Structure formats: C-alpha cells, structure tokens
Amino acid sequence: MEDIIRFDGRVLFLSDDPDIVRRQIGGESITRAQAGALRDNVSTDEITPVTVMLTYDERLGRYPYVGFKAGNEMPIGEHDVRRGGFQVTVAGKRYGKGSSRESSPLAELSAGIRLIVAESFERIYQQNCDNIGILTTTDFGVLDRILAGEAIPITEFLKGRDALTQQIIRSGGLLAYSKFAEWPAPVARTDARARTLVEKIMAQRLHPGTPGTEHGDGVFVKVDWRFSHDYFTGMCAHLMHRAFGEPAVLHDPARIIAFQDHLVLAGQSFPHVSQGLLPDVANLTSGHREFVARYPVLAHGQLTDDGEPGAEGADGICHALMAERYALPGQIVIGTDSHTPHAGALGCLAFGAGATDIANSWVTGYVRCKVPQTLRIEIDGELAPGVTAKDVVLHLLRLDTIRSGGAIGLVFEYAGSAVRAMSVDERATLTNMVAELGGFTGIVAPDEKTVAFLKARRGIDFTLEPWMTSDADPAYHDVIRIDAASLTPMLARPGDPGNGVALAELDTPVPIDIAYGGSCTAGKRDDFDAYHDVLSWGLARGLRVAQGKPLFLQFGTMDVRAYCERQGYLKTFEEAGVTLIMPGCGACANCGPGQSTSAGQVTISAINRNFPGRSGPGNVWLASPYTVAASALAGHIVSFDELKATATP
Numbered sequence: 001m002e003d004i005i006r007f008d009g010r011v012l013f014l015s016d017d018p019d020i021v022r023r024q025i026g027g028e029s030i031t032r033a034q035a036g037a038l039r040d041n042v043s044t045d046e047i048t049p050v051t052v053m054l055t056y057d058e059r060l061g062r063y064p065y066v067g068f069k070a071g072n073e074m075p076i077g078e079h080d081v082r083r084g085g086f087q088v089t090v091a092g093k094r095y096g097k098g099s100s101r102e103s104s105p106l107a108e109l110s111a112g113i114r115l116i117v118a119e120s121f122e123r124i125y126q127q128n129c130d131n132i133g134i135l136t137t138t139d140f141g142v143l144d145r146i147l148a149g150e151a152i153p154i155t156e157f158l159k160g161r162d163a164l165t166q167q168i169i170r171s172g173g174l175l176a177y178s179k180f181a182e183w184p185a186p187v188a189r190t191d192a193r194a195r196t197l198v199e200k201i202m203a204q205r206l207h208p209g210t211p212g213t214e215h216g217d218g219v220f221v222k223v224d225w226r227f228s229h230d231y232f233t234g235m236c237a238h239l240m241h242r243a244f245g246e247p248a249v250l251h252d253p254a255r256i257i258a259f260q261d262h263l264v265l266a267g268q269s270f271p272h273v274s275q276g277l278l279p280d281v282a283n284l285t286s287g288h289r290e291f292v293a294r295y296p297v298l299a300h301g302q303l304t305d306d307g308e309p310g311a312e313g314a315d316g317i318c319h320a321l322m323a324e325r326y327a328l329p330g331q332i333v334i335g336t337d338s339h340t341p342h343a344g345a346l347g348c349l350a351f352g353a354g355a356t357d358i359a360n361s362w363v364t365g366y367v368r369c370k371v372p373q374t375l376r377i378e379i380d381g382e383l384a385p386g387v388t389a390k391d392v393v394l395h396l397l398r399l400d401t402i403r404s405g406g407a408i409g410l411v412f413e414y415a416g417s418a419v420r421a422m423s424v425d426e427r428a429t430l431t432n433m434v435a436e437l438g439g440f441t442g443i444v445a446p447d448e449k450t451v452a453f454l455k456a457r458r459g460i461d462f463t464l465e466p467w468m469t470s471d472a473d474p475a476y477h478d479v480i481r482i483d484a485a486s487l488t489p490m491l492a493r494p495g496d497p498g499n500g501v502a503l504a505e506l507d508t509p510v511p512i513d514i515a516y517g518g519s520c521t522a523g524k525r526d527d528f529d530a531y532h533d534v535l536s537w538g539l540a541r542g543l544r545v546a547q548g549k550p551l552f553l554q555f556g557t558m559d560v561r562a563y564c565e566r567q568g569y570l571k572t573f574e575e576a577g578v579t580l581i582m583p584g585c586g587a588c589a590n591c592g593p594g595q596s597t598s599a600g601q602v603t604i605s606a607i608n609r610n611f612p613g614r615s616g617p618g619n620v621w622l623a624s625p626y627t628v629a630a631s632a633l634a635g636h637i638v639s640f641d642e643l644k645a646t647a648t649p
Contacts, residue, residue: 005135006151009087009112011143014039018070025080032090032143039070040092041496043611044125047096047104050590051271054280056235056287056355060103061110069612081111090143091118094405094438096125098611100338102235102354105129115157117143123409123440124338124352127368130165131174131356162370163211164218174356174368175243183251183364184208186222194471196374197445198411201330201349207366215373215475220366224331224348227257229318230264232336232355234287240359247294251365256297257326258288259318264302264584265592267312270616272591303558303582313582316557317520319343322350323428324457324559329446329468334358334367339520339608341439344431345424346453347446347468352435372440373477374411374470377430379418381484386640388530389422389429390522390606390624392482393437394490398500399480402437410477412442413470418484419444424453425526432521433608436497445469457559489627489639494602494619497609503627503639510621513601515545515632517625518554518581519588522606525563527625528553532569534629534640535576541647545577546635551628552594554581576633587615596620604631 013035015021020035048060049067065076089108095118096104105128108116115135129136135157137143142156158166171177188204191213195203203213207220228236240248250256266272266281292299300315315321318335319342327333329347333340336358343350353367361367379392396402412434419427431442444450446468454460491506493499517523517531531553538544545551553573555561561583564570573580579593586592588607596603596618603620606628610620621637630640 003154004151005154007087007115007146009085009114011088011090011147012081012084012086014042014065014068014070014089014091016070018073018075021070021075025076025084027084031147032140035090038090038092038119039068040119041094041097042068042091043098044096044101044104045098045611045614048101048107049613051275051277053101053103053231054277054284056103056232056238056284058106058110060107061112064104064107064111064113067613081108081113085112087112088115088117088143088146089113091116093119094122094408095120096122097438098122098338098435098609100124100128100336100352100354101231102128102132102356105132105134109134120405120408122438124354128354128356130168131354133173135169162216162218164220164368168368174360175239178360178364179243182209183366189213194474196411196413196470196474196476197347197468198349198372198374198413198441198443199474200467201332202371205332213371215371217371218368219371220368221332222365223334223361223367225255225257225322225326225333226358226361227259227318227322227333227335228358229259229262229336230285230288231262232358233258233291234284235355236336236359236362237287237291239356240362243359244363248363250295250297250362253296254298256295256362257300258292258297259300259314259321260285260288260302261300261314261317261583262585262589263591264314265312265581265586268593269591270595270597312584314584316559316583317523317585319350319432320520320523320556323424324557328454328462329450329464334361338435339432341434341441342428342432342520344434344441344443345427346450347444349441349443350431351441369440370409372409372411374413374474375407375439376413376415376476376479377482378416378479379414379482379484380416381418382421383418383484383487386626387487387489388624388626389426391487391490393430393433394492394497394500394622395482395487396480397436397492397498403498405438408438410439412437412439414442414444416482420447420449423526424449425524428524429521433497436609489624489641491627491637492610492622494610494621495612497622503623503637506637510637511602512549512604512631512636513618514594514596514603515549515551515628516554516587516594516603516605516607516615517628518552518556518586518594519607520556520585521608522625522628523554523556523560523583525560527606528555528560528564528569530625531629532567532572534626534633535578536572537644538633539572539575543633543647544575545632549632549635550579551577551632552579552581552587554586554592554594555583557583590615604628604637
C-alpha cells in the first residue's frame with residue numbers, strides 16, 4: 001500500500017436523520033456539523049442484510065447499507081453507494097456490531113469505500129477490514145484533513161495498532177502478507193506472571209515468530225478446529241484460491257469442518273421465496289458443496305430421508321455441534337460465525353473469524369488475533385427458579401459500560417458459585433452471547449460438570465489438567481460482580497440486545513403475534529426442558545398456544561430432537577399447538593419459519609439478537625425460553641411466574 005493516500009471520492013455520513021442521508025445520496029456533499037448525530041450500533045445486518053448475502057464476490061458492491069435504518073426509514077438503496085462516488089463512510093460508536101460476516105466490508109470495498117471513520121469498532125468487523133484492505137480510524141481529525149483535501153500518510157492508520165496488524169495493513173491485507181510468510185510448528189512459551197486461562201491456552205500455540213505477548217500484541221496461534229458454514233464456505237474458497245491458487249494445499253484437512261445450517265430452511269423462508277431468492281441461495285450452497293466435494297474435510301449437511309422423512313433442516317447449527325461433537329477443554333476453535341464462543345462453555349478458546357482469516361487458516365493452520373484482556377464476571381449466590389443464563393446476559397447487556405462498547409475485544413471469563421451450578425448448556429448461553437456483548441470470546445473454566453458432559457454426550461473419559469484454570473491473581477481488565485439472587489426475568493426491547501429491561505418494569509402489556517424458541521442460543525436440551533416445563537404446566541390447566549399467535553420451537557441439533565423424543569416432549573408440544581422445526585439457523589438468520597412478514601408484527605424470541613430486520617420487518621423482543629413459552633400461552637409478554645400467579649387453578 002502506498003505511503004501517502006489521497007481520498008478523491010465523497011464522504012458518506014451515516015446520520016440519524018434520514019433526510020440528511022437522502023440528501024447525500026442525491027448528490028449533496030455536507031460537513032460534519034451538518035450531518036448531526038451519527039448512528040451508533042450500525043450492525044452488519046444493516047450493512048448487508050441476510051437476504052442480500054447470496055453472493056460471495058465483488059457483486060456485493062450493489063448492496064452496502066441497504067438495511068441501514070435512520071429514524072424509522074431505510075434511505076439507501078441498491079447501487080447508491082457506488083453511483084454516489086463515496087470513498088469514506090462515517091458513523092458513531094460500535095460500528096459493525098453483530099455477525100462476523102465479511103460480506104459487509106467486502107460489499108463496502110466493492111462499492112468503492114476505502115476508509116471507515118467511527119468512534120469505535122467491533123473487533124471482528126475491524127479485523128475483517130484489515131484483512132481485505134479497508135482502512136479504519138477512530139480519529140476524526142483525520143476526517144477533517146480529508147475533507148480539507150489533504151493526502152494522508154499511511155502511518156495515520158497504523159496508530160494504536162499492534163506491530164503484526166501494521167504489517168498486514170501495509171501489505172494490503174492478510175492473504176497478501178501470508179503468501180510470503182513461513183508457517184512452522186508452534187512453540188509454547190512459559191511466563192512467571194499470573195495468567196488467565198485464555199492466556200495460557202494461547203501461550204501453548206504461538207507462532208515461533210511471535211514478537212510479543214503483552215495485552216494488545218498481535219499474534220498468530222495454531223488452531224485445533226476450523227469451521228465454515230454455507231453462507232461463507234464459497235467465499236472462503238474463492239479468497240483462498242485467488243491468493244494461493246487451486247487446488248490449494250490444506251493444512252490438516254481432517255480438522256476442517258463445513259456445516260450446512262444457515263440456508264437449509266430457505267424453502268420455508270418468506271423473503272427468500274417471495275423475492276425469488278432461491279436461485280441465489282442455490283449459488284451459495286453450490287459453492288459450499290463444491291468445496292466439500294473437492295477437499296477431504298469433514299462435513300455436516302442437510303437432512304436426508306435417513307434423518308427425518310421429507311424434512312428440511314440440518315444435522316445441527318455449527319457452533320452447537322462444535323460443543324456436542326468436537327471441541328475439548330484447552331483447545332482453540334475458530335469459525336465463520338460470531339457465535340463461535342458457544343464452545344467456550346467447555347473451557348476452550350473459541351472465537352469468530354472472517355472469511356479471509358478462515359481461508360488463511362485452511363492453508364496455514366494459524367489464525368491471527370490479539371492477546372486479549374480479560375473481564376471477569378463473578379456471579380455468586382443462587383438464581384431464582386425461572387431465571388436463566390439468558391436473563392444474566394440481558395442484564396449484562398444493559399449495563400452502561402457494555403452498551404457504550406467498554407467490553408469490545410475482551411474475554412468474558414464467567415465464574416462464581418452460580419456459574420459453577422449451571423449446566424454446560426446454560427454456560428453455553430453465557431459464552432454464546434459474548435458476540436452481543438462485544439467481547440472477543442467467553443469462557444468457563446472446565447470442571448467436573450464439563451467432564452460429565454463429555455462423558456454423557458460423547459462417551460469421552462476426559463481428564464482435566466491442573467493448568468486448565470486461571471491463576472489466583474492475574475491482571476484482569478476489570479471484575480463485574482453480580483448477586484444472582486437479585487436477578488429477575490429480563491427482556492430486550494426491539495432494535496438492539498442492549499435495550500434491556502426487567503420484565504416486571506413493563507408499564508403496559510405487550511401483545512405478541514409470534515413466539516419463537518430455538519437457534520444456537522436457545523435450542524439446547526436445557527432450553528427444551530424449559531419449554532416443556534411451561535407447556536406441560538399449561539396443558540394441565542387447559543392452556544394451549546394462543547389462537548393465531550404461533551409458537552415455533554426449533555431444535556439446535558438433531559441430538560436435541562432425539563433427546564426430546566426420548567423424554568416424551570414431542571407429544572406435549574403437539575398437544576400444546578407448537579410448530580416444531582428441524583435444526584438450522586432459520587428465523588434467527590431471517591431464513592426460515594418464525595420470521596415476521598410485516599412491520600407491525602411483534603415477536604417474543606429466545607434468539608440472541610434483535611437488530612432491525614434480523615428476523616423479518618417486525619419488532620423482536622428478546623427473552624428467556626421460560627418467558628417465550630409463557631408468553632405464547634398468554635398471547636402477551638409475561639414471565640412464567642406471572643402466568644402462574646394469574647392462572648385459574
């Protein structure tokens with residue numbers, strides 16, 4: 001990349017005011033002052049909604065920001081960014097929240113965007129920008145200089161970045177850097193200082209050329225498991241072949257897994273069917289299947305007649321299957337999904353990565369990251385009946401320090417007596433939703449419950465090693481202490497998972513149109529125990545799912561469905577009027593039954609995020625499995641305890 005960079009294109013301010021955005025699209029150039037308040041929390045669901053992520057190359061340049069919401073409007077249409085000649089995008093805090101999809105920065109790059117200026121960035125999004133060659137900065141002084149017509153030295157975009165990231169930015173991206181690097185076996189480093197569990201795991205797998213291991217240093221670490229799913233396998237392969245030629249030589253392909261899970265229910269998805277998108281879905285699926293057929297990797301595909309006659313669905317959701325089948329304590333797992341930290345419930349280091357990072361890891365066996373700081377979350381005491389890990393996370397999400405982005409890039413290390421009392425399924429909810437909290441990953445130190453989980457689910461006799469826990473007094477970034485007994489059922493109001501409110505604080509009843517339980521976060525065995533608890537209680541009192549307000553329950557994996565069958569849950573669900581869905585990301589990815597179909601609909605959902613457009617055009621409230629099932633019986637948002645208190649004996 002040249003040492004001096006001139007930006008000759010226009011600047012697009014992502015304002016809170018839709019009229020200001022439309023004026024810019026119409027050709028007017030405005031000043032920073034005229035832009036007014038900038039949008040915070042611009043998510044990847046808004047930059048590239050899931051319904052446009054049906055190609056994996058430069059054709060994405062048609063779409064950046066078509067889901068961007070200013071006020072209650074979406075003022076940016078297809079081709080607007082490219083036709084407008086924009087080179088710089090400007091926004092507020094926590095830019096690039098949500099999914100790890102590299103489709104978003106690739107769409108921006110393909111439309112001509114070369115620089116993003118924001119008050120802060122989500123970790124995965126910024127790393128994806130580094131990897132593909134988009135510059136980023138939080139220095140609005142640089143923006144002022146660009147608006148004044150000044151050329152900017154590359155060094156301005158290297159400030160505050162670790163040495164390795166600086167090399168990658170100067171190279172023009174990760175794959176350009178990687179082609180000329182060497183990838184020998186990792187080396188373990190010892191350190192006399194007290195360390196966290198994540199620091200210990202990383203220290204065992206460092207690239208020999210690692211210059212430093214202080215917090216914030218960029219490193220390459222050797223990975224145990226690398227996975228992709230059907231949205232991104234084709235993109236990963238495309239990027240890999242473009243950089244390394246084809247066929248590429250994969251490193252340890254037996255430790256690479258390809259999952260079909262995100263798109264398997266497209267045939268039951270309202271927008272995909274009504275908008276004629278199924279041929280484009282087939283394009284993505286074809287890219288995924290071609291990679292699986294061409295290389296000797298592991299694969300989890302769509303259900304066949306051997307799985308469930310006539311059913312659409314998958315073996316399971318990728319990160320849920322990683323915990324059920326593959327990940328082990330002390331390992332490193334990466335995947336093309338922001339909810340990869342799900343497996344951190346087993347005491348491994350698991351984190352989401354973009355398509356370029358995954359493509360690079362397929363060839364080298366390594367992934368780039370920073371040595372992270374750790375935020376310890378101590379939850380002591382006993383959770384009240386009906387209060388779950390989901391309620392804990394929704395409580396964390398409403399804390400000012402989290403909402404403002406104060407935890408971006410941190411490890412969430414969960415501990416305390418309430419965490420030790422949780423099952424591995426419940427711990428997985430805590431680690432899974434670190435994606436919404438803005439963290440790097442979540443982890444729970446493995447213990448006897450972890451060992452029992454591995455024995456029961458996989459038949460593995462796993463022996464914990466003494467090092468598999470944080471030292472007594474490592475240098476934590478901070479410690480958040482929560483009294484478990486003080487927590488009550490929580491909600492997140494529509495628009496953002498951080499819009500937390502205690503259910504008891506609702507001023508007026510909120511009628512619902514749809515209830516949805518499932519996804520990786522809420523499709524586990526413990527979650528289905530909760531759905532069954534509520535629905536069986538209701539049936540005993542003559543209550544069924546409210547008329548015209550369907551309850552969809554989606555299994556996270558086929559193992560979960562088999563568990564429900566063994567437990568006799570399926571009969572209860574049928575009698576209660578539940579619509580059961582086979583595994584897949586489904587409505588959580590706006591691609592399956594349970595989506596809203598109009599802006600006026602209200603959904604109560606146990607999924608992990610409720611960004612605009614995430615599960616259809618309607619409004620999504622987030623809640624725990626207990627609250628979702630209770631609300632389905634009542635027809636409005638209510639906790640299980642409230643429902644029991646008001647029910648006729």
